[in-house]
Amino acid sequence: MVVAIASGKGGTGKTTVAVNLALTLSGDMPVQVVDCDVEEPNVHLFLRPAIEVSEEVTLPVPVVDKTLCNGCGRCGEVCAFNAVIAIDTQVMVFPELCHGCGGCTRFCPVGAISEEPRGIGIVECGRAGRIEFVQGRVNVGNPLVPPVVRAVKAKIDRARPKVVIVDAPPGTSCPVVASVKDSDFCVLVTEPTPFGLNDLTLAVDMARELDVPFGVVINRSGLGNKDVLAYCRCEKIPVLLEIAFDRRYAACYARGGRLVEEFPELREAFRGLWRRIGVLAKAG
Amino acid sequence: MKELLVVSGKGGTGKTSLVGAFAVLAENKVLADCDVDASDLHLLLKPQVRETKEFYGSKKAVLHSERCNGCLVCVDVCRFGAISVGRSGRRSVLQGEIRIDPVSCEGCAVCSHACPQGAITMAENLSGHWFISDTPYGPLVHARLGVAEENSGKLVTQVRRQARSIAEERGSGYIITDGPPGIGCPVISSISGVDLALIVTEPTVAGSHDMARILELARHFGVNAMVCINKYDLDEGRTEDIERYCRREGIRLAGRIPFDEEVVNALARGAPAVMSPAGAGRTEGRASRAMREVWTEVSSRLG
Numbered sequence: 001m002v003v004a005i006a007s008g009k010g011g012t013g014k015t016t017v018a019v020n021l022a023l024t025l026s027g028d029m030p031v032q033v034v035d036c037d038v039e040e041p042n043v044h045l046f047l048r049p050a051i052e053v054s055e056e057v058t059l060p061v062p063v064v065d066k067t068l069c070n071g072c073g074r075c076g077e078v079c080a081f082n083a084v085i086a087i088d089t090q091v092m093v094f095p096e097l098c099h100g101c102g103g104c105t106r107f108c109p110v111g112a113i114s115e116e117p118r119g120i121g122i123v124e125c126g127r128a129g130r131i132e133f134v135q136g137r138v139n140v141g142n143p144l145v146p147p148v149v150r151a152v153k154a155k156i157d158r159a160r161p162k163v164v165i166v167d168a169p170p171g172t173s174c175p176v177v178a179s180v181k182d183s184d185f186c187v188l189v190t191e192p193t194p195f196g197l198n199d200l201t202l203a204v205d206m207a208r209e210l211d212v213p214f215g216v217v218i219n220r221s222g223l224g225n226k227d228v229l230a231y232c233r234c235e236k237i238p239v240l241l242e243i244a245f246d247r248r249y250a251a252c253y254a255r256g257g258r259l260v261e262e263f264p265e266l267r268e269a270f271r272g273l274w275r276r277i278g279v280l281a282k283a284g
Numbered sequence: 285m286k287e288l289l290v291v292s293g294k295g296g297t298g299k300t301s302l303v304g305a306f307a308v309l310a311e312n313k314v315l316a317d318c319d320v321d322a323s324d325l326h327l328l329l330k331p332q333v334r335e336t337k338e339f340y341g342s343k344k345a346v347l348h349s350e351r352c353n354g355c356l357v358c359v360d361v362c363r364f365g366a367i368s369v370g371r372s373g374r375r376s377v378l379q380g381e382i383r384i385d386p387v388s389c390e391g392c393a394v395c396s397h398a399c400p401q402g403a404i405t406m407a408e409n410l411s412g413h414w415f416i417s418d419t420p421y422g423p424l425v426h427a428r429l430g431v432a433e434e435n436s437g438k439l440v441t442q443v444r445r446q447a448r449s450i451a452e453e454r455g456s457g458y459i460i461t462d463g464p465p466g467i468g469c470p471v472i473s474s475i476s477g478v479d480l481a482l483i484v485t486e487p488t489v490a491g492s493h494d495m496a497r498i499l500e501l502a503r504h505f506g507v508n509a510m511v512c513i514n515k516y517d518l519d520e521g522r523t524e525d526i527e528r529y530c531r532r533e534g535i536r537l538a539g540r541i542p543f544d545e546e547v548v549n550a551l552a553r554g555a556p557a558v559m560s561p562a563g564a565g566r567t568e569g570r571a572s573r574a575m576r577e578v579w580t581e582v583s584s585r586l587g
Contacts, residue, residue, distance in 0.1 A: 101394050171464075171466075209432050
């Protein structure tokens with residue numbers, strides 16, 4: 001079963017939920033944690049895994065053989081991303097704009113364009129105790145995030161019976177969609193503030209759009225107001241867990257500590273979360 | 285006119301609350317919200333929308349099945365797995381089972397060029413909206429990207445362009461921009477060419493990790509950066525580590541803001557955490573006072 005943890009907004013506690021759910025379950029079953037927040041991966045700060053394999057993620061970008069190019073300009077016409085520009089008989093390539101669609105190579109009438117891999121990030125795999133761990137990281141300055149997310153998700157092992165917990169990036173756009181798509185269940189983490197509620201409504205739209213069954217975890221419950229609860233009741237969205245605001249929890253998170261190890265009462269709460277996910281994923 | 289971007293790498297560090305405070309404190313400015321994915325600034329600034337514009341950020345492939353002969357070239361050439369066929373293969377195509385998934389389609393148009401029947405065309409895709417609004421603190425340009433849409437970078441560019449043109453028209457001193465989280469395409473579009481990036485961080489392992497990534501990004505684009513530590517009293521040892529790191533790297537500090545429930549309460553009321561000098565009737569909270577000092581630092585750096 002693949003469970004994605006998303007939030008709309010950043011900083012609501014997605015990583016906290018992913019890490020602590022994984023730690024709670026790992027005593028009883030095989031667990032794989034997949035950090036798809038490739039712009040700012042944070043799970044490793046809490047699980048502190050030993051990385052065993054590191055692979056570069058590449059995109060195929062064009063290389064023009066000037067001795068073959070006849071300057072027809074077809075490559076520039078077909079490129080939808082302005083990554084190949086043909087001016088007069090000169091062809092210029094801007095690899096950082098290239099999505100790797102292969103159009104210029106395919107449609108060059110004289111076969112003057114070939115492709116070479118360009119590194120845009122890395123995927124790392126390893127273990128943290130009993131937990132299998134995967135994360136991706138985009139290179140700083142690289143705007144193409146979804147291909148790195150897809151490379152991370154390619155490491156999901158659905159064949160063996162286990163739980164896969166995917167930590168998604170914040171927001172609701174392409175990198176998040178790439179993370180949440182094809183999951184069996186999506187946990188939306190929010191906080192009881194107007195920001196939390198606003199972003200939750202966006203995340204709910206996304207989960208509905210992707211047709212993934214979902215429920216809500218309210219973090220820092222007790223702060224702010226009751227509007228998130230009212231919204232969930234009105235929209236018939238199950239509230240799976242409320243984690244109370246507690247300065248001790250915040251301090252534990254701050255230093256990279258593990259909540260379920262320092263506060264055993266939370267272990268039972270995360271077990272309850274898992275039971276509810278199981279029921280709802282089947283129903284959905 | 286100076287352009288200030290408030291960013292954080294990590295979400296939830298208090299960026300928007302700080303921009304809300306600056307909205308109250310700065311004079312003669314234009315505000316922009318470049319978090320087009322999950323914008324929140326409007327919750328504090330209560331904008332009255334004056335103009336709504338459609339944003340067409342991408343194209344998507346559209347299949348005209350009456351012209352399709354089921355050759356499946358499109359399926360072979362698409363590198364994004366956006367074109368799929370029903371289970372019975374070629375026969376199912378003729379029954380209209382070929383499908384283009386708009387979420388996976390990157391709009392590269394390779395399928396439309398490759399289709400020998402000319403059965404695939406590219407259509408403009410409505411990816412979101414952007415708005416010009418009035419707020420009690422000045423004009424605000426903001427946007428909303430459609431759910432599951434892409435090209436947020438282009439939408440950010442649109443928001444910035446509009447904010448700049450309003451600022452020029454009015455002779456504003458500042459553009460103050462609330463940035464998106466992360467370091468990907470919307471952040472890259474937000475940061476290029478600004479006069480100063482104020483990086484808001486918090487004294488947590490995740491906060492300092494992400495701050496280092498966004499500082500690297502600012503350096504990559506040659507943008508001046510300052511760092512401000514929010515909720516600094518959550519872990520004062522770590523706050524000192526961050527400050528030491530910044531001094532070593534030659535990054536100017538803009539100040540520290542304590543954790544103060546008053547900020548959350550202000551948020552719950554839907555108001556910026558600092559009061560305008562004119563309305564300063566109540567005693568000011570610790571966080572609010574600190575935000576005022578941060579603005580003094582930042583505005584003196586901006587000149």
